[in-house]
Amino acid sequence: MSRYAFPPGGLPGQDAAPDGRAIFTPAYAFLPAGTMRDIVTSALPGWESTRAWILARPMSGFAESFAQYALEVAPGGGSSAPEPDPGAEAVLFIASGDGRLTIDGTTHALSPGSYAYIPPGTDWAIVNLATGPLCFHWIRKRYRPAPGLAAPRPLVTHDDAVAPTPMPNTDLWAT
Numbered sequence: 001m002s003r004y005a006f007p008p009g010g011l012p013g014q015d016a017a018p019d020g021r022a023i024f025t026p027a028y029a030f031l032p033a034g035t036m037r038d039i040v041t042s043a044l045p046g047w048e049s050t051r052a053w054i055l056a057r058p059m060s061g062f063a064e065s066f067a068q069y070a071l072e073v074a075p076g077g078g079s080s081a082p083e084p085d086p087g088a089e090a091v092l093f094i095a096s097g098d099g100r101l102t103i104d105g106t107t108h109a110l111s112p113g114s115y116a117y118i119p120p121g122t123d124w125a126i127v128n129l130a131t132g133p134l135c136f137h138w139i140r141k142r143y144r145p146a147p148g149l150a151a152p153r154p155l156v157t158h159d160d161a162v163a164p165t166p167m168p169n170t171d172l173w174a175t
Helices: none
Strands: 048-056 066-079 088-096 099-103 106-110 114-118 124-127 134-142 155-158
Touching (some): 099 114
Antiparallel strands (some): 066 124, 066 134
16 A cells, blocks of 8 residues: 555446546546546557556646546556657656666666656656566656746655645644
């Protein structure tokens, strides 16, 4: 069991109600984990042994400028050219499993809690070298330069490398 959220996949039991509880409005969508099953996965071009849940995409009514996927990569799967848009920047967050990320020829080990920022136009690849699935969130957005600031460089870090910041007036949770 991972401490990070990820779709459960699989199929509901035969005694489960066939209706979902997903809610779509012009401003947001609410997708409970129970609605993210095998029947709603997608295959992405250029990815091997991988299934994806499309959580948000441009023009879906609430996510006009980014896309968010939850990907489950089987052992040996991945992509040597995952990003089809050279103008897109990306964030990867590993929810469970282990893998290897290569950014411009530099390799990084991935484990639950790993985080990577990948600037636009960057050559990158990801592969699952473990015996179980590699599950991660991939957020893609067209890069928009900020006047007066240099373009960001790739960053790979881990949740454990950053001290949690407690939320104001509570000792129950932190970010």
